[in-house]
Amino acid sequence: MAADKITLVVQPRGKPIRKLPKEIEIPLNASSEELHTALSAASGCSTHRMRITKGSDHSVVPNSINTTIEDTGMRNSSVIYVKDLGPQIAWRTVFIIEYLGPLLIPALFLFPLRPFLYFTYDKPLPSPSDLQLLVCALLSVHFLKREFETIFVHRFSSATMPARNIFKNSAHYWILAGFNIAYWVFHPDAAAASSNPSQTLVYAGLALFVFGELANLNAHYILRNLRRPGTTERGIPSGFGFTVVTCPNYFFEILAWLGVFLVSQLNWSVLLFILVGGLQMWSWAWKKEKRYRKEFGDKYKKKRAVIFPGLA
Template structure:
C-alpha cells in the first residue's frame, strides 16, 4: 500500500521544512542570533529592540505544554495502530510531560525570556510532536522496515530520559535558596561536557527516530541535534567568558570530542 499522492506531498514537505528550520536555528546560534532564553536572554537575537518578556517558568511551560497535549490527544484521535505507533505516541507524550514536571518542580529560574523566542520554540515543539505522530499514522499502511529498530529506540529513549532528568536535577541543586547567579555545573557528565542534558536530549530524539523509522523522525532528530550542538558550543563560550576558572578540558556536548 502506498501513501496517496497528496498525503505523500504533505509528508515530504513537513520533513523538508523541519530539517531546514532546525538547521537555520542552529546556524543562527553560531552567528550570534540566539533564541533568547536561559543565559542568552539579553543577547542579540532575532527579536526587536524592546521585546516583551515572560517569566522563565511561564515561558518554559508554554514551550512544552502544547506538544504534551498534542501527544495526549493523539491517543484518542489515532487509537491503535500497532505496537510501534503506541510506543511513538507514548514516547512523545511522556517526553513533554516530563519537561512540564521539571518546569514545575525541578528547575530554578533566574530571569525572563523573550516572547518572540518563546513562540518560535513552542511552535517547533508542537509541530514536531504533532508531525511525528501524524506522519507515522499516514505511513501505517506501508510495509514494515526491513530492519526493525523500535526496541533499540525504546532503550535509547529510556537512557536519554533518565540522563536528561539526572543532569537537570544536578543543575537545580547548584542554586541554594533564592540564589540567582550562575555557577559552573559539577557532577555527572558535567565534569566532561558543559551540556550533558543536551547530549541526552539528542539521545531521546535518536530513540524516537529509531522507534518511528519515518523520514520526518530522522529529520527532526538530525535538525534538533544540530541546533543543540550549536547551542552547546555557544554555551561553552559563554562560560569561558564569564568564569576565569572554567576547566578547559570540559567540552561542549560530546565527551572528549566536542
Template sequence: MVSITISAAKRTSLAKDLPATLNFPDKTVDTLTVSDVKSAFAAKYPQFYPSRQKISLKGDNKLLADEATLASVGLTDGAELAVKDLGAQISWTTVFVIEYIGPLVVHPLMYHFPSVFYRTTVEHSLLQKYVYAMVMLHFLKREYESLFVHRYSHGTMPFAYVFRNSFHYHVLGGVALAYAAYSPTYANTSSYIVGTIRDDPKFLMGGALVWLWAEVSNLKTHVTLRDLRPAGTKTRAIPYGYGFNKITCPNYFFEIVGWLVVCVMTGSYAAWFFLITGTYMMALWAMKKHRNYKKEFGKAYPKRNIMIPFIW
C-alpha cells in the first residue's frame, strides 16, 4: 500500500480542502505512476480532471511525466506532491478546427459579397479566382488533417490559448488577407492587373502548380509523421522518406512554399505579413523539434538542416 499527500501549488477553488491524502492499497512506489495519482485525485475532485492537473514534486515547479513512477522520481511511501490547476482544457483537435474555420468563413464572405465590405461591386480577376480557390483548399486540407491525420503527444491545452492561437489565422490569414486579395485593387479591370504578369494565365497556372505540389507534399509529410505514432500513444521515432532526408521539418518548408506562391502572385502586403509571421513561428517550432530529436536520439539522428534544405 502507498499513501500520497497532495497539496496545492497555488490556491484553487476546485479543491479548497487541500492537502489531501490518497491511498493506493494495490500499488507500490515502483508501480504507482503520476497518471494513477491524477486519476485518483480526479475521482476525489471530479472538476479537477487529469488533463487540468500539473503534478510536481513539493517545492519544485517541474512537470512530472504521466508515465513516471514514484520510485523513478525519488519518492517513497508518505511523500508529498503538489498540484497546480492548468485551467479549463480543450483538445488539440478542437483547437485546430477553431483556428482554421476562421478563414473558411471570412474569405467566402468577402469574395462573394464585395459590396458589403468595399461599398462597390468587384468583377473578380483570374488572379482573385485562383487565390480564392487556393486559400479555401488550403484551409479545407488543414481541417481534414486536424480531424483525420494528426496525432498529438499532448491531448489538451488551456482553453484561454485558443484566442491567442486563432489571431494569426482569423485576423491575419482571414480578415487582413481576404480584404486585400478581393479588393478592387485586384479586380479584373484594375490597372494593377490589366496588361501585367498577374493577368497572364500561364503565370497564374504555373504558380498554382507549384502551390499544388507544396500542398500535396505537406500532406504527405503529415501522413509520414502520423504513421510513426500508433493511435493513443506518445511514441516518437525518427522520420525518414520524402522531405525528411534533408530537413527535420519539411512540413513547415512546404507550408512556406505554398504561401510564398500566394505572395508572389498577388504582391499583397497582407499576404507577405501573414507569411513572415507564420515563418517566424514555424522556425521557433522547428528549432525546438530539431533539438528534441537530437537530444532523444543522439548520434542515431541523421545530420539534417532544420527547416530550409541546404540553408538552415
C-alpha cells in the first residue's frame, strides 16, 4: 500500500554528522522534502547543507515536495547516504557580491584611485575623457541592472551553494570585468582617452548596448514567469528570441557587451571578457538545451543553435 511506512538505513558520507540517526521511518507517500526535513530535525544539520543519495545507484534524492519516497524507488531497508556539504550561502547573495565588484571598481579606478594606478605618467594626469566617462556609465548601468534582476527578477532553482565557492565565482567578474577592463580602458594612453574617437563606433556601440540590455531584461522576465514562487518546476520558454535559440538572454548579453567593446574603441580587455564569458555561456546553454529535450520530450522544439542564431 502507498500509505505503508518503510524504514531506511541512514549512513553518513564524508564528514560525520552529529546526531544523525542510523535509521528513519517514513511513509511511502511522503515527499522527499519530508525526508530531508526529518533528517534535518533529528541531526540538527540544515536541509541546505545536506545531500541525500541512494545507496543502490548513488543518485541524488531531491529535496522536492513533488517527489514521493515511492517515486524514488526506495523500499524497506534501502540505504541512503547523507553528506554534510559544509557552510552554505544563498545564491541571491552570491550574485549580489559577484556584481558589486565590477559595479564599484570602474568609478574607483576612474576617479580616486587614478593617480595611484597611473603613477608613472607625468603629473598632473589628464582628466578622464568624455568617452571614458561614457564607458564607466555603461558599465555602471549594466551591473546596476544585474543587481536589480538579482533582487527583484530572478527565481533560483537552488537556494544555496557552498560558501567557499564565492571566491571562485566572483573572480570572473571582479578581475575580468572589474580590474582588467577598468585599468586598460581608463588608461591615459587608451584609445578611449582620445579627444577625437570614431563616432561610428560610439553610436553603433550605444545602439547595440541599449538593444541588448532591454532585450536581455525582457528574456529574464520571460524566464521568471516560467517558475512559480517557491517552486523548482519549469515550463518551456517562448517569446522574443526563444523560438530561434535556446538562450536568447545570453545572446542579448553578448550584444550589449559588444556595444561596450565598440564604444571603448575596440579595447582588447573588453573583448577578452566577452570571449571568456561567451565560452562559459555557450557551455551552459548546451546543457540547458539537453535538459529541455530530456525534460519536455516531444513537447519541446529542439534548437540547433543555443546562443547565436544560425551558428551555435
